[in-house]
Amino acid sequence: MKYDNDNEIRALVGAVVSDLIKAGEPVHFHDITDALFRLSEETRDSRLKALCQEAIGFFIRKMH
Numbered sequence: 001m002k003y004d005n006d007n008e009i010r011a012l013v014g015a016v017v018s019d020l021i022k023a024g025e026p027v028h029f030h031d032i033t034d035a036l037f038r039l040s041e042e043t044r045d046s047r048l049k050a051l052c053q054e055a056i057g058f059f060i061r062k063m064h
Contacts, residue, residue, distance in 0.1 A: 009054055
């Protein structure tokens with residue numbers, strides 16, 4: 001089950017990065033985590049919210 005979760009997180013991050021690029025936004029760790037945070041706050045989907053939080057945690061660990 002963890003494998004599927006990892007793939008979902010990769011797909012989510014890929015979609016967020018793609019959206020940033022399309023919008024002409026910078027693509028740095030903090031820009032990605034900001035976009036993930038906004039998405040997690042805006043969604044009513046508990047699974048998507050959890051995936052966003054896991055992805056944010058990954059980037060936070062990489063930044064420190």
